[in-house]
Amino acid sequence: MPTIDPPLALLAELTHRCPLACPYCSNPLNLERAAGELSDQDWRRVLAEAAALGVLQVHFSGGEPMARRDLLALIGAANGLGLYSNLITSGTLGGAREIDAFAAAGLKHVQLSFQDFTAENGDRIAGLAGGHDRKQRFAEAVRAAGLPLTLNMVVHRQNLDGVPDMIEMALELGARRIEIAHVQYYAWALRNRAALLPTRRQLDQATEAVEAARARLKGVLTIDYVVPDYHGVRPKSCMSGWGRQFINVMPSGTAVPCHAAETLPGIAFPSVRNSSLSDIWHRSDAFNRFRGTDWMAEPCRSCERREIDWGGCRCQAFLLAGDAGRTDPVCTLSPDHGVVEAALQEAEGAPPAFVYRRFSAAR
Amino acid sequence: MDRFVVSDSSVLSFAPHIVFRFDEVRQRWIILAPERLMLPDEQAVEILKLVDGKTGVSAIVDSLAARYDQAPRDLIAKDVTTMLQDLADKGCLAGADD
Ligand code: SF4
Ligand code: SF4
Numbered sequence: 001m002p003t004i005d006p007p008l009a010l011l012a013e014l015t016h017r018c019p020l021a022c023p024y025c026s027n028p029l030n031l032e033r034a035a036g037e038l039s040d041q042d043w044r045r046v047l048a049e050a051a052a053l054g055v056l057q058v059h060f061s062g063g064e065p066m067a068r069r070d071l072l073a074l075i076g077a078a079n080g081l082g083l084y085s086n087l088i089t090s091g092t093l094g095g096a097r098e099i100d101a102f103a104a105a106g107l108k109h110v111q112l113s114f115q116d117f118t119a120e121n122g123d124r125i126a127g128l129a130g131g132h133d134r135k136q137r138f139a140e141a142v143r144a145a146g147l148p149l150t151l152n153m154v155v156h157r158q159n160l161d162g163v164p165d166m167i168e169m170a171l172e173l174g175a176r177r178i179e180i181a182h183v184q185y186y187a188w189a190l191r192n193r194a195a196l197l198p199t200r201r202q203l204d205q206a207t208e209a210v211e212a213a214r215a216r217l218k219g220v221l222t223i224d225y226v227v228p229d230y231h232g233v234r235p236k237s238c239m240s241g242w243g244r245q246f247i248n249v250m251p252s253g254t255a256v257p258c259h260a261a262e263t264l265p266g267i268a269f270p271s272v273r274n275s276s277l278s279d280i281w282h283r284s285d286a287f288n289r290f291r292g293t294d295w296m297a298e299p300c301r302s303c304e305r306r307e308i309d310w311g312g313c314r315c316q317a318f319l320l321a322g323d324a325g326r327t328d329p330v331c332t333l334s335p336d337h338g339v340v341e342a343a344l345q346e347a348e349g350a351p352p353a354f355v356y357r358r359f360s361a362a363r
Numbered sequence: 364m365d366r367f368v369v370s371d372s373s374v375l376s377f378a379p380h381i382v383f384r385f386d387e388v389r390q391r392w393i394i395l396a397p398e399r400l401m402l403p404d405e406q407a408v409e410i411l412k413l414v415d416g417k418t419g420v421s422a423i424v425d426s427l428a429a430r431y432d433q434a435p436r437d438l439i440a441k442d443v444t445t446m447l448q449d450l451a452d453k454g455c456l457a458g459a460d461d
Contacts, residue, residue, distance in 0.1 A: 006388055006389070008400055053388075054386075054388035054389065056386065056393065056395060056400055057395065057398065057400065059398070082384075084382055084395040086397060086398055108380045108382070108395075108397065109380060109397035109398065111397075111398065146379060147380065148378075148379075148380050148397050148454070150397055150398070176397075176454050177397065177454070218366060218452060219366030219367065219451065219452040220365065220366055222453065222454065
């Protein structure tokens with residue numbers, strides 16, 4: 001077995017509680033309730049173990065991480081351990097007072113999500129009236145605290161045409177970076193796929209707008225653009241490979257190589273409640289299951305891209321082809337690619353209504 | 364905001380919230396930036412160690428030229444400026460008085 005490199009980043013999903021109800025949320029359909037969340041003590045131990053294991057960055061996310069009262073203390077703990085901490089937030093709970101305290105505790109960066117560039121459509125997609133305005137004020141507070149700001153825009157057929165305006169909004173709010181990421185179809189997003197998957201034409205226009213803005217704004221605004229893999233020819237390198245860089249700890253303490261992995265059947269995911277992060281990373285069956293290339297079958301096994309995209313996404317292979325060990329169906333070399341083409345066909349029709357993310361709305 | 368253009372007379376420092384440090388686990392220098400990790404090569408590390416918010420780009424070049432006396436100063440100046448401009452474009456470096 002080749003040596004296992006230490007993880008780069010810990011995704012600390014502190015809670016599933018969130019005031020928003022985005023229909024593409026990457027949280028599982030079965031949301032964890034507050035009573036099932038790890039304690040403050042547990043998280044402090046996880047952070048210390050992560051730093052010792054070689055983790056360099058921690059991403060505090062959720063749900064809405066600001067729903068946790070101990071967030072400030074956890075940011076301070078991470079900073080004390082030399083971890084570079086990022087806050088991934090919807091910006092709808094709290095404002096300047098909280099942000100100033102986070103900055104003083106050593107927070108390094110804030111990633112703030114918007115659902116669109118207008119309050120009207122943004123609030124409709126988020127299922128929360130007044131959310132957009134609160135986010136704008138939150139962005140101002142982040143800048144006033146001297147923290148670097150990244151805007152996160154999840155795009156799909158119901159907001160994609162606004163990409164140029166989203167970039168303008170990022171400039172107006174003083175962001176140095178904007179992440180324009182197409183919805184990835186897991187969990188709630190898969191449930192809402194027909195309402196979210198863009199048409200080919202929409203996508204091409206947005207991509208063109210991004211490329212033009214990138215050239216114009218070099219050195220002013222960094223634009224990270226994640227294309228929707230359904231429209232591609234080869235899959236994304238999911239999480240840069242299973243168990244290669246990321247360790248994700250869910251609110252319950254379950255550790256997974258990616259946030260969607262818990263849905264994979266036949267894998268017992270370990271918990272930080274009874275295993276150390278080091279054991280989980282190096283020795284758990286779950287993290288070794290799809291590590292490297294040994295698990296691959298054809299066409300990945302002999303493909304020259306096998307260490308570039310690592311066979312694509314295991315969760316997508318399971319969700320679309322029924323087997324996590326198959327080639328990601330998004331790849332045109334996959335024998336299951338027809339299911340992706342069928343979904344793209346469906347996208348050319350009229351979109352159905354959203355199923356909003358709620359506790360127990362899933363079924 | 365405009366793009367920061369690195370020249371001979373620039374004085375640079377790390378942007379706030381950029382961390383340039385030695386990582387004991389990996390035994391190498393790293394740059395930590397928002398949601399991103401950069402692994403500068405040996406040459407870049409030597410240059411970045413001289414970025415302190417006081418030393419100008421031309422003084423950095425001088426000090427490297429003195430250390431590696433087989434390379435022509437022009438060539439070193441070009442490499443240094445290119446590397447620093449790239450990091451400035453990524454938001455890692457800023458003018459010291461910004
Ligand atoms: S066959 Fe497998 S390794 Fe090759 S491009 Fe497709 S998914 Fe990637
Ligand atoms: S393959 Fe699975 S684990 Fe990896 S990112 Fe995709 S959904 Fe997540």
